[in-house]
Amino acid sequence: MLHYDFSGYDGCYRDLTRLGLPIIIGQLGTIVMSFADTLMIGHHSTPELAAASFVNNMFVLVIIVALGYSYSITPTVGNLFGRGLHTRIGKVLLDGVASNLLVAAILVAAMLLLYANIGRLGQPEELLPLMRPYFIVQLVSLPFVCVANAFKQFYDGITDTRTPMWILLSGNLLNILGNWLLIYGHLGLPEMGLLGAGLSTAFSRLFVAVAFVGLFCMSRSTSVYRAGLRSSRVSWSGIVALSALGIPLAMQMGMETAAFSLSSIMVGWLGADALAAHQIMLTVSQLGFMVYYGFGAAVAIKVSLQSGLRDYVAAGRTAHAGFHLSLMVAALVSVPIFVFRHSLGFLFTDAASVAHLVALTVVPFMLYQIGDCLQCAYANALRGIAVVRPLVSVAFLAYFVISLPLGYLLGIVLGMGIEGVWLAFPAGLTTAGLLYFLLFVRNLRRLDKGLKGIE
Numbered sequence: 001m002l003h004y005d006f007s008g009y010d011g012c013y014r015d016l017t018r019l020g021l022p023i024i025i026g027q028l029g030t031i032v033m034s035f036a037d038t039l040m041i042g043h044h045s046t047p048e049l050a051a052a053s054f055v056n057n058m059f060v061l062v063i064i065v066a067l068g069y070s071y072s073i074t075p076t077v078g079n080l081f082g083r084g085l086h087t088r089i090g091k092v093l094l095d096g097v098a099s100n101l102l103v104a105a106i107l108v109a110a111m112l113l114l115y116a117n118i119g120r121l122g123q124p125e126e127l128l129p130l131m132r133p134y135f136i137v138q139l140v141s142l143p144f145v146c147v148a149n150a151f152k153q154f155y156d157g158i159t160d161t162r163t164p165m166w167i168l169l170s171g172n173l174l175n176i177l178g179n180w181l182l183i184y185g186h187l188g189l190p191e192m193g194l195l196g197a198g199l200s201t202a203f204s205r206l207f208v209a210v211a212f213v214g215l216f217c218m219s220r221s222t223s224v225y226r227a228g229l230r231s232s233r234v235s236w237s238g239i240v241a242l243s244a245l246g247i248p249l250a251m252q253m254g255m256e257t258a259a260f261s262l263s264s265i266m267v268g269w270l271g272a273d274a275l276a277a278h279q280i281m282l283t284v285s286q287l288g289f290m291v292y293y294g295f296g297a298a299v300a301i302k303v304s305l306q307s308g309l310r311d312y313v314a315a316g317r318t319a320h321a322g323f324h325l326s327l328m329v330a331a332l333v334s335v336p337i338f339v340f341r342h343s344l345g346f347l348f349t350d351a352a353s354v355a356h357l358v359a360l361t362v363v364p365f366m367l368y369q370i371g372d373c374l375q376c377a378y379a380n381a382l383r384g385i386a387v388v389r390p391l392v393s394v395a396f397l398a399y400f401v402i403s404l405p406l407g408y409l410l411g412i413v414l415g416m417g418i419e420g421v422w423l424a425f426p427a428g429l430t431t432a433g434l435l436y437f438l439l440f441v442r443n444l445r446r447l448d449k450g451l452k453g454i455e
Helices: 006-046 046-070 073-082 087-118 125-140 143-155 162-182 195-216 220-230 237-261 263-268 272-308 312-339 342-347 351-361 362-367 368-383 388-412 417-454
Strands: none
Touching: 006 046, 006 162, 006 195, 006 272, 006 368, 046 087, 046 125, 046 237, 046 263, 046 417, 073 087, 073 143, 073 220, 073 237, 073 272, 073 351, 073 368, 073 417, 087 125, 087 143, 087 220, 087 237, 125 143, 125 195, 143 162, 143 195, 143 220, 143 237, 143 272, 143 417, 162 195, 162 368, 220 312, 237 368, 237 388, 237 417, 263 272, 263 368, 263 388, 272 342, 272 351, 272 362, 272 368, 272 417, 312 342, 312 362, 312 368, 342 417, 351 362, 351 417, 362 368, 362 417, 388 417
């Protein structure tokens, strides 16, 4: 039976902060980029902001699915790294890049099908000419995202979280500069509005992918992994092994994201103002989530190492510490957002009607923070011990059985509008978080009992 010594948490907090802080900084850079996109597009025109909301939420869904699939690399690499099997890590990376490119091809095909039917989804007709070119530019850059994902998870697995941080920050700064040049047409360039924002994002994604590949090929610190990669070939067995972990993770994260992204379709039925407000609040909500994600990724890294060493007591303590840190950040983020809720929307748009709708979503946002912290910490802890299949059924229950239908009932059937759609999110996230917690504790006890039996 596992026993948790709370006196040992100081070291867990320190280790998770050391690993997680570079991830958080890199992810906050992504949030700054998202804020910059939303701010610049929103002040260019409200219709463009509404169009960006729909397209971005559709692409967030597939990007999160791709990210979830790439998560299989971290525990696999982390387990090998904990056991000192460095040469084998190169082969995992090779299979990881190949499998992530295969996923990119599947996702591009799926998004092309969506593009062909974009006019049938009930969105405002006046937004379709803005949506279509922006959609295509986002689609072209999707494979670069998948390549970057594979390398980022490799670096996380070897506990080098600083390299991805600097690469992501550089890409985000490049995107902000590109926005300034292309949205508004500075330095003699044409004023392209929303399309300019899309082109800037695509170029920054290309830069990030090339930077990851270039640094891996040239850095001395990765020479042992390059040797393992060069001596290997892509194998279906390796791709299947990664997919056995990656597909459930992609499905779990995809269904979670669908609770937000597919809600954009319902919000679109409420009009352009509601869609613009939805985009603004999603951008704000990402601020907290990316911090939780940073601690969650650190939990997965640390738990995978401890799992490789079969130190399950430490793995349990690490997961709980990750939840504690996320909860602390949630409290710090939620209070100022609530206090300034009536002014929040005006940061992104001059439309008072949009700002009012943004304020209505703040209370539901605060309500789901505990559930978000729970699901982020313990889903990643389960990833660290390579228990991923149960995540799919939990996610389906939480998001497809509870969250999306409840959002439709409250927001559309009962006429509560965007506030009703957002009130469904706390129910789904809290259900998922509690079930992930119970699954982690049960599986950790099973692993610890099995280890005691061997001894």
